[in-house]
Amino acid sequence: MMIDQQYVLELKGISKEFPGVKALDDVTLQVRPGTVHALMGENGAGKSTLMKCLFGIYKQDAGDIYLNGQKVEINSSRDALQMGISMIHQELHPVPFRSVMENIWLGRFPSWWLLFIDHKKMYRDTEALFKQLDIDIKPDTIVGKLSVSKIQSIEIAKAVSFNSKIIVMDEPTSSLTSVEVEHLFKIIQELKSRGVSIIYISHKMEEILQISDEVTIMRDGKKIGTWAAEELTTDLIISKMVGRDLTQRFPPRNNVPNGVVLKVEGLTSIHPKSFNNISFELRRGEILGIGGLVGAQRTELIEALFGLREVQSGSITLNGKMVRIKSAAAAKRHGMALLTEERRTTGIFPVLSVHENAAIANMRRYVRPYLLLNERKKRDEVNEMVTKLRTKTPSPKTLIMNLSGGNQQKVLLARWLLTSPEILLLDEPTRGIDVGAKYEIYTIIADLAQQGKSIIMISSEMPELLGMSDRVMVMSEGRITGILNGSEASEEEIMRLAAQH
Numbered sequence: 240m241m242i243d244q245q246y247v248l249e250l251k252g253i254s255k256e257f258p259g260v261k262a263l264d265d266v267t268l269q270v271r272p273g274t275v276h277a278l279m280g281e282n283g284a285g286k287s288t289l290m291k292c293l294f295g296i297y298k299q300d301a302g303d304i305y306l307n308g309q310k311v312e313i314n315s316s317r318d319a320l321q322m323g324i325s326m327i328h329q330e331l332h333p334v335p336f337r338s339v340m341e342n343i344w345l346g347r348f349p350s351w352w353l354l355f356i357d358h359k360k361m362y363r364d365t366e367a368l369f370k371q372l373d374i375d376i377k378p379d380t381i382v383g384k385l386s387v388s389k390i391q392s393i394e395i396a397k398a399v400s401f402n403s404k405i406i407v408m409d410e411p412t413s414s415l416t417s418v419e420v421e422h423l424f425k426i427i428q429e430l431k432s433r434g435v436s437i438i439y440i441s442h443k444m445e446e447i448l449q450i451s452d453e454v455t456i457m458r459d460g461k462k463i464g465t466w467a468a469e470e471l472t473t474d475l476i477i478s479k480m481v482g483r484d485l486t487q488r489f490p491p492r493n494n495v496p497n498g499v500v501l502k503v504e505g506l507t508s509i510h511p512k513s514f515n516n517i518s519f520e521l522r523r524g525e526i527l528g529i530g531g532l533v534g535a536q537r538t539e540l541i542e543a544l545f546g547l548r549e550v551q552s553g554s555i556t557l558n559g560k561m562v563r564i565k566s567a568a569a570a571k572r573h574g575m576a577l578l579t580e581e582r583r584t585t586g587i588f589p590v591l592s593v594h595e596n597a598a599i600a601n602m603r604r605y606v607r608p609y610l611l612l613n614e615r616k617k618r619d620e621v622n623e624m625v626t627k628l629r630t631k632t633p634s635p636k637t638l639i640m641n642l643s644g645g646n647q648q649k650v651l652l653a654r655w656l657l658t659s660p661e662i663l664l665l666d667e668p669t670r671g672i673d674v675g676a677k678y679e680i681y682t683i684i685a686d687l688a689q690q691g692k693s694i695i696m697i698s699s700e701m702p703e704l705l706g707m708s709d710r711v712m713v714m715s716e717g718r719i720t721g722i723l724n725g726s727e728a729s730e731e732e733i734m735r736l737a738a739q740h
């Protein structure tokens with residue numbers, strides 16, 4: 240008897256509890272073959288946990304998984320891969336000192352004669368795979384040298400190389416620029432036409448509406464519903480996700496920039512391909528956005544301001560005094576704070592608690608002479624900040640690695656806000672953060688600016704750059720190609736400057 244199989248994958252009644260949290264409560268997800276099924280919900284809604292149950296990383300407490308109508312037991316990632324399920328994780332962990340091809344074929348090297356690894360075949364296979372996906376990376380490049388976006392394309396190639404029928408992408412575009420997103424979407428279309436189903440997790444509404452066929456929305460571990468993408472609008476998705484209407488995506492700003500806090504003149508990296516001859520001013524109470532494509536050297540520039548990268552020439556003047564900042568500690572003493580873009584590698588301390596992660600940049604403020612009192616003061620301040628950012632954590636004592644991706648980001652932001660900096664350097668501050676919480680973060684940034692703090696914000700999200708900046712500075716290939724006033728900035732103008740050589 241032929242059965243017309245409507246769903247390639249069904250997760251039925253999945254529940255999963257962690258100490259103190261019901262991460263999933265009777266969730267059902269049905270995915271049709273050859274479609275993109277988006278999974279949406281606020282930070283901590285349970286999206287990644289559901290996918291980890293599918294991928295054999297967690298064992299669900301209740302519920303079943305069906306593949307092509309057959310009930311299956313998935314007890315490990317190896318099981319999942321064998322059954323044709325791949326997952327590109329929210330936090331990438333490649334092996335940095337190995338080559339690109341080794342990262343792809345790790346554990347399944349093509350070998351002749353068991354002991355020998357056939358590097359030539361591996362190179363050829365990787366090349367063929369990349370060609371198919373239109374990825375431009377040499378297979379023998381060491382992964383540690385690549386940008387986040389390149390690493391992401393390698394992860395996608397890896398998933399494809401397993402010949403998977405279902406590919407889970409957990410926030411695949413969080414570190415991609417628009418051109419790279421278009422490229423990813425082409426790959427997704429290609430996969431779809433081969434009958435592959437994609438489960439696509441993202442916080443970016445415009446992308447979801449563009450790429451997906453169906454959308455499932457979750458809130459607080461529960462499924463709210465599944466809709467055809469064409470039935471939805473950004474506003475509808477938001478209200479279903481947050482459970483209330485969110486009328487505006489950006490808060491009103493009442494900051495009045497005045498006086499110069501930071502003056503950068505002719506700043507040039509010791510690396511010839513990095514930032515070059517950078518001159519700009521940052522005013523007190525100003526939000527200066529930095530736009531550009533990946534590779535524009537924006538991160539390198541603000542890391543140099545923070546004393547993390549060597550400069551060959553140029554000067555930095557802080558409050559009228561020329562300074563040389565040679566370490567992060569020195570930068571902190573000068574009232575600067577830096578929120579880095581890659582929280583896994585440079586940000587969080589995974590085995591410390593939420594509380595400790597938030598407090599760590601700020602220990603000096605709480606020492607002596609009233610140890611006990613200060614301990615309590617610290618606890619209260621940290622908790623207040625963590626709550627203000629609407630961080631979802633069972634308790635401040637929970638290990639940060641057990642928080643959802645977006646919530647980890649909020650703890651890091653709390654860490655730097657607690658140092659009461661004069662100048663905040665933010666590198667993609669809302670990456671991976673849901674709409675509701677984004678609004679909270681924007682509100683905090685706007686408040687800080689109003690209090691006279693100065694903010695430099697790198698962002699690859701156009702609406703964010705336009706919605707939050709007093710001025711937008713655009714960089715391309717290490718140089719400033721333009722500085723636009725907020726009022727005259729437009730998406731087109733920023734793109735034009737970002738692509739200028």
Ligand SMILES: Nc1ncnc2c1ncn2[C@@H]1O[C@H](COP(=O)(O)OP(=O)(O)OP(=O)(O)O)[C@@H](O)[C@H]1O
Binds near residue numbers: 262280282329
């Ligand atoms: N290993 C774990 N131990 C304890 N709690 C966990 C663990 N993994 C997830 N949680 C909790 O389960 C809930 C759901 O987290 P999950 O990572 O699935 O959220 P998410 O929807 O992917 O959010 P985000 O958009 O921030 O990535 C959160 O409250 C999180 O703190």
Ligand SMILES: [Mg+2]
Binds near residue numbers: 286409
């Ligand atoms: Mg997640």
